[in-house]
Amino acid sequence: MRDRTVLHIEDNEYNRKIVRQLLSRTPYRLLEAADGEEGVAVAQRELPDLILMDVQLPKLSGLDATRLLRADPRTAHIPLVVVTSFALSGDDRRAMDAGASAYLAKPYSPRDLLALIHKFLPEN
Amino acid sequence: MRRASATERMPPPVVALLASPLGALVRAVARIRASVHVKLLAGFLLITLLFIAMTAVSLRTLTETARQTNLLDEAHERVGWSRQIEHALAMQMHFTAMALLSKDDGIVARILRENNRFNDTLARLEKAAPAEERALIQAIRGSQDDAMATVADIANAVRDGRLADAMTALRTRQEPLYAKIETLVGSLVAAEETRMASLRVSIAAASRYSLRVMAGFAVASIVLALLGGFVISWSFILPVREAHGFLSEVAEGRFGGTIVVPNRDEFGALAEHMNWMSRELRRLDDEQRVAAETLRSLNDRLALASRAKSEFLANMSHELRTPLNAILGFTEIMLDELYGEVPATLREPLVDIQTNGRHLLRLINDVLDLSKIEAGRLELGVGEYSVQEIVEVVHASLKSLALEKNLAFTAGVSPDIPPAWGDGRRITQCLMNLAGNALKFTRQGRVDIEVRLDGEWLVYRVSDTGIGIPKDEVENIFAEFRQVDTTITREYGGTGLGLSITKRLVELHGGRIGVESELGKGSRFFFTVPLRTDGGRA
Ligand SMILES: Nc1ncnc2c1ncn2[C@@H]1O[C@H](COP(=O)(O)OP(=O)(O)OP(=O)(O)O)[C@@H](O)[C@H]1O
Ligand SMILES: [Mg+2]
Numbered sequence: 001m002r003d004r005t006v007l008h009i010e011d012n013e014y015n016r017k018i019v020r021q022l023l024s025r026t027p028y029r030l031l032e033a034a035d036g037e038e039g040v041a042v043a044q045r046e047l048p049d050l051i052l053m054d055v056q057l058p059k060l061s062g063l064d065a066t067r068l069l070r071a072d073p074r075t076a077h078i079p080l081v082v083v084t085s086f087a088l089s090g091d092d093r094r095a096m097d098a099g100a101s102a103y104l105a106k107p108y109s110p111r112d113l114l115a116l117i118h119k120f121l122p123e124n
Numbered sequence: 125m126r127r128a129s130a131t132e133r134m135p136p137p138v139v140a141l142l143a144s145p146l147g148a149l150v151r152a153v154a155r156i157r158a159s160v161h162v163k164l165l166a167g168f169l170l171i172t173l174l175f176i177a178m179t180a181v182s183l184r185t186l187t188e189t190a191r192q193t194n195l196l197d198e199a200h201e202r203v204g205w206s207r208q209i210e211h212a213l214a215m216q217m218h219f220t221a222m223a224l225l226s227k228d229d230g231i232v233a234r235i236l237r238e239n240n241r242f243n244d245t246l247a248r249l250e251k252a253a254p255a256e257e258r259a260l261i262q263a264i265r266g267s268q269d270d271a272m273a274t275v276a277d278i279a280n281a282v283r284d285g286r287l288a289d290a291m292t293a294l295r296t297r298q299e300p301l302y303a304k305i306e307t308l309v310g311s312l313v314a315a316e317e318t319r320m321a322s323l324r325v326s327i328a329a330a331s332r333y334s335l336r337v338m339a340g341f342a343v344a345s346i347v348l349a350l351l352g353g354f355v356i357s358w359s360f361i362l363p364v365r366e367a368h369g370f371l372s373e374v375a376e377g378r379f380g381g382t383i384v385v386p387n388r389d390e391f392g393a394l395a396e397h398m399n400w401m402s403r404e405l406r407r408l409d410d411e412q413r414v415a416a417e418t419l420r421s422l423n424d425r426l427a428l429a430s431r432a433k434s435e436f437l438a439n440m441s442h443e444l445r446t447p448l449n450a451i452l453g454f455t456e457i458m459l460d461e462l463y464g465e466v467p468a469t470l471r472e473p474l475v476d477i478q479t480n481g482r483h484l485l486r487l488i489n490d491v492l493d494l495s496k497i498e499a500g501r502l503e504l505g506v507g508e509y510s511v512q513e514i515v516e517v518v519h520a521s522l523k524s525l526a527l528e529k530n531l532a533f534t535a536g537v538s539p540d541i542p543p544a545w546g547d548g549r550r551i552t553q554c555l556m557n558l559a560g561n562a563l564k565f566t567r568q569g570r571v572d573i574e575v576r577l578d579g580e581w582l583v584y585r586v587s588d589t590g591i592g593i594p595k596d597e598v599e600n601i602f603a604e605f606r607q608v609d610t611t612i613t614r615e616y617g618g619t620g621l622g623l624s625i626t627k628r629l630v631e632l633h634g635g636r637i638g639v640e641s642e643l644g645k646g647s648r649f650f651f652t653v654p655l656r657t658d659g660g661r662a
Contacts, residue, residue: 012446012450015450015453018450018453018454018457022457022462024462025462106446107445107448107449107485108453109453110453110456
């Protein structure tokens with residue numbers, strides 16, 4: 001069985017680095033994108049098993065990118081976690097409305113993120 | 125802005141009338157510098173004078189007619205007297221003839237009586253007769269005197285027995301005399317009758333004349349009164365109509381028109397005032413328009429600024445969190461030894477970084493919450509929530525702190541509470557703030573969370589055995605950045621935003637917050653929210 005792929009779409013290099021570090025000891029393959037457009041392109045090309053999407057991205061917002069991916073039959077079924085900002089009341093609801101499978105408020109604990117990834121992609 | 129002139133609003137006959145010389149008269153009356161009162165008085169005076177003149181003329185005609193009728197009556201009387209004279213004369217002649225036949229003395233007495241009657245009547249006639257008839261009357265008297273002398277002669281002759289002489293006297297002297305007198309009296313009667321006839325004609329003429337004069341006067345009075353009434357009333361109606369049109373325009377919101385009236389009376393003054401009012405209204409209207417325009421643009425700019433502010437807040441929220449996420453994330457994975465074993469000397473500073481990072485995060489959250497509440501942009505995410513779950517979450521996340529401080533920490537929810545409706549996450553935040561405070565400001569003893577249902581209201585209560593709050597501070601602790609004792613804050617952190625945010629959130633739900641506290645003994649904070657809230661806006 002091939003390694004499951006996680007696509008992390010996030011414009012901040014350090015946050016990408018944390019996830020990179022977090023997944024370095026796991027069997028997951030990590031793909032990265034730094035803006036919404038690139039994220040959608042990579043997702044459509046690579047068809048990952050899980051997408052982590054920051055809500056605020058350059059070029060194409062996380063919510064718009066989510067809607068695009070949900071509209072595409074090839075990516076519509078892929079689990080997608082939107083990373084929101086807690087203080088912005090309604091962000092989470094908007095994320096779910098756009099088609100997210102789950103949301104995680106920023107700043108998140110890496111432990112919680114890893115638990116969420118495990119939930120969607122259990123290691124056997 | 126040109127106004128329709130008053131004439132455009134008038135019926136065509138009125139316009140035609142006002143264009144005629146009558147119109148000029150109306151304007152002339154309007155221009156007279158006198159008060160309305162005086163003008164009206166003058167109008168009534170004119171009509172009254174006309175009536176007085178008419179009465180005088182009628183009176184004059186009446187007295188003239190009465191005089192003529194009187195003359196006619198007199199003439200008529202005189203004709204009567206003349207007829208009596210004629211009669212007396214006839215009797216005289218009869219008795220004279222009788223005297224000759226009967227030789228009776230009594231006859232003479234009768235003749236004398238008739239003579240007296242004749243003379244009396246003649247005297248009366250003479251007194252009443254007009255001058256031109258006097259000569260005729262004198263002639264009658266003369267002839268009568270002659271006739272009486274002859275009667276005396278005849279009587280003497282009869283008494284002396286000279287009957288032949290008496291007869292002769294009668295035939296030759298007396299009868300011609302009588303005939304003469306008869307003729308004279310006849311002409312007198314004729315004269316009087318002619319006079320009467322002419323009087324009748326002149327009376328008829330006079331009454332016809334007076335009728336004409338009266339009719340003429342009446343017609344002239346009516347025409348004059350109508351004219352006066354028309355001119356005076358129109359000199360008032362014109363400005364009133366002008367004012368009417370002008371005020372209609374004002375009522376329709378068209379200000380700044382002018383009213384032009386020729387009047388120099390109260391109406392003129394009124395028009396002047398209205399023009400002043402109109403100018404003033406125009407000025408105010410313009411000012412108001414400018415102010416409204418300014419306000420509108422200001423409002424637009426404010427709305428823009430407000431939108432910009434909320435966008436800024438949203439961006440800020442995310443922008444601040446992104447690096448903080450990295451800081452807290454790196455710290456956590458370091459402490460989790462994803463980078464390898466952490467030396468004991470580094471563990472403490474790493475935990476310090478984590479503590480301060482979390483504090484910074486809370487601060488950011490609070491400030492953002494508060495500014496959103498201030499801007500009225502905080503919306504409740506209303507939905508169904510479980511009170512039990514909320515209490516459990518709060519209790520679980522603060523349990524370790526209580527344990528650390530060696531405090532008893534319990535949570536009790538009465539079992540009859542059904543699922544509630546509101547913003548569960550915000551209620552959690554509120555309870556977390558209260559319980560966090562309680563643990564923070566209690567050194568020994570206990571902290572208890574308790575929730576019960578009071579009718580349609582949920583009552584959340586947090587009691588502690590902590591330091592308590594001084595009476596004079598109780599009012600203030602719900603205000604932003606208010607802290608009683610900053611030494612404790614230094615020990616546990618905090619900025620004084622927790623209670624003020626909690627208060628706003630509770631009020632957003634339609635509830636209220638309160639505290640009972642005794643210094644050194646402890647505090648009991650509570651807040652109420654409806655079991656079911658439809659949500660609201662700050
Ligand atoms: N349970 C309590 N016992 C005694 N004093 C209290 C209690 N709760 C609040 N106070 C007083 O009210 C003040 C305001 O409380 P609030 O929660 O708003 O601010 P904070 O706790 O100091 O800071 P923050 O909540 O922003 O971290 C506190 O500083 C404290 O002086
Ligand atoms: Mg507090």
